[in-house]
Amino acid sequence: MDNRLLGLFLVFAPLSLLSFGGGQAIVADIQYQTVELRGYLTNQEFADMFAISRAAPGPSTLIAALIGYHVAGLTGALVACFAIYVPSSLLVYGVSNWWQRNKGSPLKSAIERGLAPVAVGLIFAGALAVIRAAKVGPLEIATILLCCALFYFTKVSPYLVVLSAAAAFAAAFLIR
Amino acid sequence: MSDGESAQTHTEAAPLADVFWSFLKIGGSAFGGSTQAMMHREVVERRKWVSDEAFLAGLAISQVLPGANPVNLALYMGMKARGGPGAVVAVTAMIIPAFCIIMLMGYGYRQFSGLPITHFILGGVAAVGIGATLAVGAKVSSKLPRDVLTFLIGLTVFLAVGVFRWPMLPVVAIAVPLSIGLAWLHVRGAK
Numbered sequence: 001m002d003n004r005l006l007g008l009f010l011v012f013a014p015l016s017l018l019s020f021g022g023g024q025a026i027v028a029d030i031q032y033q034t035v036e037l038r039g040y041l042t043n044q045e046f047a048d049m050f051a052i053s054r055a056a057p058g059p060s061t062l063i064a065a066l067i068g069y070h071v072a073g074l075t076g077a078l079v080a081c082f083a084i085y086v087p088s089s090l091l092v093y094g095v096s097n098w099w100q101r102n103k104g105s106p107l108k109s110a111i112e113r114g115l116a117p118v119a120v121g122l123i124f125a126g127a128l129a130v131i132r133a134a135k136v137g138p139l140e141i142a143t144i145l146l147c148c149a150l151f152y153f154t155k156v157s158p159y160l161v162v163l164s165a166a167a168a169f170a171a172a173f174l175i176r
Numbered sequence: 177m178s179d180g181e182s183a184q185t186h187t188e189a190a191p192l193a194d195v196f197w198s199f200l201k202i203g204g205s206a207f208g209g210s211t212q213a214m215m216h217r218e219v220v221e222r223r224k225w226v227s228d229e230a231f232l233a234g235l236a237i238s239q240v241l242p243g244a245n246p247v248n249l250a251l252y253m254g255m256k257a258r259g260g261p262g263a264v265v266a267v268t269a270m271i272i273p274a275f276c277i278i279m280l281m282g283y284g285y286r287q288f289s290g291l292p293i294t295h296f297i298l299g300g301v302a303a304v305g306i307g308a309t310l311a312v313g314a315k316v317s318s319k320l321p322r323d324v325l326t327f328l329i330g331l332t333v334f335l336a337v338g339v340f341r342w343p344m345l346p347v348v349a350i351a352v353p354l355s356i357g358l359a360w361l362h363v364r365g366a367k
Binding site (some may be wrong): 014015016017018019020021022023024025026027028029032044045047048049050051052053054055056057058059060061062065066069070074077081085088089091092093095096099100106107109110111112113114115116117118119120121122123124125126127128129130131134135136139140141143144145146147148149150151152158161162165166168169170172173174 | 236240241243246248251260267283292301304307308310315320330351357
């Protein structure tokens, strides 16, 4: 049990510092470490956790708390939550003062410009990791494409889309 | 940090209990609403802990640095309201509502994970999540500078982490300094 708590901490604390733009950037490595490296979850469970974290309100990094809960109960959730938020928070805390003192610094524009393509690469890698972990059939592919277009072109509420998809899939399951 | 602070903000006085309640409220409103708008109304307009200018700086920092956007925002605003303790209290209060809800969902998942329909429905929800992730990736991509190096960095990170499944830490540890260095040369060159 204690090994699992330490393991959760070791998975999420380094990823905290890599979560550019939030939880989506680190999804690929969470899958790799919790499923393939440490065997805490099956691919099915990982895909389910990803789904739940997307349906829940609040930051998508809370997938860490969800995985922590599944692996080691409430203590696991708290440890994972601590690990995913404290390192990045310390960094933000440290950088904030410097940031405001150096308003027009070229280094700031270089950091913003330089981080963006890395974040984009990580976001697409995360999407691919979940596609690989989930059982993706024709119905799921259609949903992915439809939702991608919906979220790209409209400002529809994500909760409405999640609820509609859940209802549609429940109906599809019962009909077939 | 004093130049970002105008006279109408009273920072030293913010009691930690006020910080806690404000951010618990903002955290609780995370359902559907815009956290940024809610945050602005509370800390700039109502409580006057933060000036407009400092609020904008906080938005930029929260987006650029790693960490969940709303959590970083809460940390920054809490820090402005009441220093280090304010930051700790703001982040904790901000996370509590969403943490409780996701624990309930995790508990529910344990109860129903034996049923095949659970996985099927969650498969549909995961598909929505993948679609949303791709849309975010596409939106951010469309704002990237149109040059070959930027494209190559994004593509290389995607291939390394997504396709070849290399561990993320070393990949990012190499890609980030390299990418910022190249951007630095570009920024300097543009002057």
